[in-house]
Amino acid sequence: MASYYAMALLCMLAFSISGATALDDNVLQTTLYIKQSFAQDQRSGGTDIAIINWPIKDGPGAAANTIGHAEGLTTQADPAKKPFWVTIMDMVFEDGSLAGSSLEVMGLHSSKNVNNGQGQWSVMGGTGELTMARGIINYNITQEDSASRTFELCIFVYYTPLEGIMALGDIGRKP
Numbered sequence: 129m130a131s132y133y134a135m136a137l138l139c140m141l142a143f144s145i146s147g148a149t150a151l152d153d154n155v156l157q158t159t160l161y162i163k164q165s166f167a168q169d170q171r172s173g174g175t176d177i178a179i180i181n182w183p184i185k186d187g188p189g190a191a192a193n194t195i196g197h198a199e200g201l202t203t204q205a206d207p208a209k210k211p212f213w214v215t216i217m218d219m220v221f222e223d224g225s226l227a228g229s230s231l232e233v234m235g236l237h238s239s240k241n242v243n244n245g246q247g248q249w250s251v252m253g254g255t256g257e258l259t260m261a262r263g264i265i266n267y268n269i270t271q272e273d274s275a276s277r278t279f280e281l282c283i284f285v286y287y288t289p290l291e292g293i294m295a296l297g298d299i300g301r302k303p
């Protein structure tokens with residue numbers, strides 16, 4: 129009898145926990161490009177640190193539109209792993225269908241000749257339409273020379289728009 133009640137209680141608990149944390153998940157799956165120009169759109173922030181403002185493009189070529197900027201910094205944190213940069217950036221969208229939103233992104237990259245120029249960055253948050261964003265960016269360095277580097281970004285992100293959770297006026301409301 130006691131174990132029956134314990135099980136019933138556990139079931140109720142499981143139900144209420146999953147009910148309370150269910151998010152209205154949306155998926156953003158898109159391919160975008162970042163153009164890194166070493167003498168432009170970035171400046172030194174000290175030894176092994178560059179402050180970045182890389183344009184985000186909607187295509188790989190010169191004719192592509194700039195739809196935002198990757199703002200943040202990139203640093204060679206581990207001297208033993210010298211060709212690797214860790215980048216911490218806010219991908220701010222200013223034009224196109226994502227205008228007004230942003231993604232918070234972090235991860236390592238090297239050059240085209242390391243790991244075939246491929247790797248992953250994690251997406252840990254977002255704003256605007258992309259609130260509660262979490263996911264992954266698989267990147268491929270598709271172009272690199274002494275002046276620039278182009279990243280192709282395959283973005284896969286779950287997000288929950290703010291209006292699905294609460295209105296701005298509800299913040300601070302007493303339970």
Ligand SMILES: *[C@@H]1O[C@H](CO)[C@@H](O)[C@H](O)[C@H]1NC(C)=O
Nearest residue numbers: 244245246268269270271280
């Ligand atoms: C990465 O980019 C290079 C250069 O454009 C291309 O040859 C290669 O197929 C790409 N790899 C993937 C997995 O997309």
